[in-house]
Amino acid sequence: MAKEPILTFILSKPDKFHCSFCGHGPDEGAFTLDGHVRDLIAAFEAHVERYHPKGEDFSQAAARIVREATEDH
Numbered sequence: 001m002a003k004e005p006i007l008t009f010i011l012s013k014p015d016k017f018h019c020s021f022c023g024h025g026p027d028e029g030a031f032t033l034d035g036h037v038r039d040l041i042a043a044f045e046a047h048v049e050r051y052h053p054k055g056e057d058f059s060q061a062a063a064r065i066v067r068e069a070t071e072d073h
């Protein structure tokens with residue numbers, strides 16, 4: 001089974017959650033809890049669908065997304 005991304009947070013920044021595949025770098029992998037936990041989960045699910053449908057890390061996924069965008073013209 002493929003490795004699954006996990007939503008994480010660190011105690012020094014408890015208001016920010018991060019995608020484990022993206023780490024603490026890119027903004028695309030950072031989430032804030034503004035309202036309901038289910039909204040946070042939905043945002044993370046949408047992120048995983050976009051960036052990690054194949055278990056890629058952020059840089060691999062970003063490269064693929066750019067490649068796909070430039071391919072269909």
Ligand SMILES: [Zn+2]
Binds near residue numbers: 019052
């Ligand atoms: Zn991610």
